[in-house]
Amino acid sequence: MQNNDYKEDFLLKFGANFGKIRQSKNLSFRSLSQKCDIDYADLNKIEKGKRNITLTTIIELAKGLDIQARELFDFKFSLKNLEK
Secondary structure, eight states: OOTTHHHHHHHHHHHHHHHHHHHHTTOOHHHHHHHTTSOHHHHHHHHTTOOOOOHHHHHHHHHHHTSOGGGGGOSOOOOTTOOO
């Protein structure tokens, strides 16, 4: 794996999981934006894996989705095969 490929892969998987949760709750980007302190355009970028977010953003996402923050990380991702 290239040096930064795993980072991009992680962001894509995080975004896909976030999107799955958002859709399961029937929330549009705009309606979720109203429930948390994140612009709807940024939510779209997070879901597409185009934005590397902070811990405080994770808290806002969890608050808006009415879930525990750990649920946003409930996807498979292995660090075993990474080059050092």
